[in-house]
Amino acid sequence: MDFEAIKAAAAGYQADMTRFLRDMIAIPSESCEEEGVVRRIRSEMEKVGFDRVEIDGLGNVIGWMGEGGKIIAIDSHVDTVGIGNRDNWTADPYEGYETEDIIFGRGGSDQEGGMAAAVYGARIMKDLNLIPEGYQIMVVGSVQEEDCDGMCWQYIVNKYFNGPEDARSRIAFVISTEPTDGGIYRGHRGRMEIRVDVKGVSCHGSAPQRGDNAIYKMADIIEDIRALNENGDGDSYAVRGLVKMLNPEFNPKHAEDAQFLGRGTCTVSQIFYTSPSRCAVADSCAISVDRRMTAGETWDSCLQEIRELPSVKKYGSDVTVSMYMYDRPAWTGEVYETECFFPTWINKESAAHVRALADAHRALWGDERIGHADADPALDAMHLRRGRPLTDKWTFSTNCVSIQGRYGIPCVGFGPGAESQAHAPNEITWKQDLVTCAALYAAVPGLYRPDEDAGDATEFRQSLTDNDIR
Template identity: 75%
Template sequence: MAKELNYDLIKQTAEGYRKDMTKFLRAMISHPSESAEEGEVIACIKAEMERLGFDEVTVDGLGNVIGYVGDGDKIIALDGHTDTVGIGNRDNWTHDPYEGYEDDEVIYGRGGSDQEGGVCSAVYAAKMMKDLDLIPEGYKVMVVGSVQEEDCDGMCWQYIVNKDFGGPEAARDKIAFVISTEPTDGGVYRGHRGRMEIRVDVRGVSCHGSAPERGDNAIYKMADIIADVRALNNNGCTESTAIKGLAKMLDPKYNPDHYEDARFLGRGTCTVSQVYFTSPSRCAVADSCAISIDRRMTAGETYESCLEEVRNLPAVKKYGDDVKVSMYMYDRPSWTGEVYETEAYFPTWINKESAPHVKALVDAHKALFGDKRIGCAPSMDKREGRPLCDKWTFSTNCVAIQGRYGIPCVGFGPGAESQAHAPNEITYKDDLVTCAALYTAALNLYDGTGASDEDATEFRASLTDNDIK
């Protein structure tokens, strides 16, 4: 199916859209779009797709905007989430986070790197493919501006797979692979750690604060548990260590089947991210306390093993039936009012470097730009020396697309992970151009003839038995 590609023409065409992409990204940034509040930016993207002549543009029930070019039976998709985190302390920003500014090299504002820049490059890549008659034969290109990723990674694609396509089998049959346009700092990314959100609840008994010995302080109990959670993250794994740290999964002794994959992805982590309590008053002993734990999972770890690790912490066992360890569920309404309830569990995944969809991006990069990461002046020092084919530190919608449903994924996107969620966020104009060119070439280099899930997947974490539809 591959056409003879004029790589210079692809680069020139992408460069020709630099000003248009800059204008489009700044327009997206101007619309505040925290999770479940993306309506304005979705309308902005929909209008741009229609203006550029997409063959079909729709907004689904959850509020994802989906545009198509081409008329083939199979689909190659480009995904970028449209929601952003908040701005945090406004005093940490030197300029308005939503008005921002641009200079010759960067675009400033919340969402530029994470990750409306990726949506921008994807939209213009589809336009380029149509302009240059480079829509791969037998395929149509699907560009997704997805919602609520910051709140619940991949839930948007659970909706797309189960509601828009009618289920995982139908989606796998139609979609050859998906490129995530999350920021990759100039690299092609073939996997990342999974994550889950764990809740620990502790019961106590309240009493008057003047005689605390009459009660049972839930905050004191939780303090012991928090110390153990910290040890679980920080400790080593020698035989004498009472709480063996998560670094143990890098050791073949503790993770014989997947330690090499774990070394590629990096060790798992855990941290207490939120604390809650109840008490009759400020003059009383607290009668309950709860914490949230952000748990990043490497290869070889499962949702069951992560829950059991917390349940087996010395302080948790010490307080027995007064402690409950559970996994969060997510049911926040989208900006359309639609609710898609799912578990707060996001499976780990890795592709083989030889997988056809990964190879297509690597080959496109080598043909267009060479075999090393290319950079922009502000970010070059962070890109030099890093392998071209690598992995994300954070989590993406691929936890559902490939981790849950086995639809092959690969990542290449404008911007840098270090800009995500940070004040004074920027992205790089050169990256917008680079990504649009690479998407155009890569889709035309893809050869999925005879490819199977086994050809692509190095590791996928197990799923729960919850029947999430």
Template identity: 60%
Template sequence: MDFNSIRKTAENYQKDMTQFLRELVRIPGESAEEKNKIERAKQEMEKLGFNKIEIDPMGNLLGYMGEGERLIAFDGHIDTVGIGEIENWEFDPYEGYETDEEIGGRGTSDQEGGIVSAIYGAKIMKDLALLNDKYTVLVTVTVQEEDCDGLCWQYIIKEGNVRPEFVVSTEPTDGGIYRGQRGRMEIRVDVKGISCHGSAPERGDNAIYKMADILQDVRKLNNNGADESTSIRGLVKMLAKKYNPEWKEARFLGKGTITASQIFYSSPSRCAVADGCSVSLDRRMTAGETWESCLEEIRQLPSVQKYGEDVTVSMYEYDRPSYTDLVYPIECYFPTWVIPEEHQVTTSLMQAHKELYGEERKGSKGTIELRKSRPLLDKWTFSTNGVTIMGRNGIPCIGFGPGAEAQAHAPNEKTWKEDLVRCAAVYAALPTIYCQK
């Protein structure tokens, strides 16, 4: 391949990519409200000459470039979170701004910039005749990720019968190549009590007091070490070979965590003993942990055992309709995933980056110093659609995308024009390198 031509072609599209991204930012589109954003992305695919474009019943946009036998996909979710407190913004989050280096606005890093680079990466493949009978490129513009990461891909794989050979997540990677992430799940703990008049609390059984005991044990699970002297060994134990066969990848991803995120109660009045209390637990999982192991871990806490049948530990389910009114229920379980360093997908993406931009992270003037001190091959802190692509379905997944993870969900969100260009170029080179191995 002529890598110089790939770089130059990507640079020549910078103005087009910038305009496209700014137009996407101007269209509000939180989870289950993405219709207008999807239609705008579809128009761009039509303009650039994608071979086949379709919107599935859930509302995901699938654009195919080329007609080869092997299917290689690039994924980006088009929904955004809300803007939060407007006073924290220094500019209009939906109008955004543009400088010589930056593009500001809600969704620029998380993660519409990745969609822009993927669509133009496919266009570069077409321009430079990189497409051949070996592969077809699929760019997916997906919905509801912010609400329920991976739901869109569970539908694409199971209902659409679409199964790529591998998928590149275009979530922001701050100039790095990311090969995994911790998983997460949403756990609910319900505790029953017996109400009575608040003037004689001894007549009742206060569910809030029971929950207080349970939360103390949950806290120990998060904070304790793995020493034999403690009855509740902390989640850090999964980094030890003794407790986890996947301890090496667990150390790469980092230990799991757990925290109480919501609390609810039921009581006849403010003058009564509470007869019910529930909490939501945010559980982040490292390699080697499953939903069964995480639920059982809570069920085995001393306080949960103490209160017996009065305690129920379960997992939430997501069933919000998409913007097309389709309901596709799924457990709120988002598995850990990690692709090995030596995997063909990993080595192919590393090679594409090396041929085009070298073996260190790249960045603009404002980002380069912080980026180049970090390893090129790394991991996400947050969760992505990879939880379903690889976590649930075993399809190899890897990450490389414009923008920065720290910009996600933050006020004054921005991305960098150079990132859009670099990612589009690397995307364009990757399929050919992969198919040659």
């Protein structure tokens, strides 16, 4: 393989990737409102010579290169979060701008930059005849990830393919282009969206003792949830903290994987109430809990540990702990209902698909993370990359929760931009990252050696729920 030719081709497409990314940024594309950016991506795929381009029923755009029966897929979600407080942005988040080194605007790092690099990585494969015999390349621009990560791939697996067995038999592995700060990522924690409901009894606010204030009950529960996140794991704690899963005493099978992924966390993210008026006692209160899960934790253990909190047990049948469901219509009008449970997943570093990316990086760029260095800390990519291992993990969650976590299709991550830019004002990405990633994507298929895989690439996959969820 001519790695210098791959690098030269990627550098030659920098201007095209920049233009394409700026066009995507200019089209607002929050979850369920991605039609404009999906159609722009289809246009670019057709322009650069994809063999086939289509939009599925949920609104995902899928481009194909090659004709083999086995698939290597590259996934980029093309929806973004909103802009938040406009006053926190120094320039228009959709008009954006570029300098010699960076591209500014909502979606640059999270993660339309990954889409630009994937499209041109596939183009380089075609230019240089890099698609191995028997394989085809599937480039996916997926929707609704910010709303419900992985649901888009649940749709692809069950509607586009003929279910999990068919998808597993045909897809060798998937590269996620979520931002990785120049690293190759082989796993991340899972997550759940949990709801806690508390019942009360209303009365006139002038005599609150006649009622049963649901907000006061919830205040106790919130304190216990905070303790669950912040406490240690010693016997002195009434609420033993989530850090316990890093301790082999409490997590004998998976403590090592948990130490790699990082501890689980929980935080109250929303609060709701009902009350007859502002001069009445609240008769209900509910909260949303964002729960990040490490190796060894399960969906039911996470629900149960909230049910076992002292305050929850104190209020007994007045408290209900449940998991959210998601059923928001896509931009096409399609509804794919699923549970808000996003399983933890990890690969072994020795897995063939992980090694293929590491081998490509070493051949193209060396053993260490690379990126744009800048005297201005706000524009410097390397301050978060220097000294970190080339192979690592994400802090946040990705579509891989379904692709590998739910269905066992091997995943690995390498994408332009920085995790710290995700969901932040004044989001940027780096032009050098687009070139780095496009080159690596182009080289990977030729370095993948499935015959060297022992068949146990997955180190840990979380158990699924007993709900009837496809």
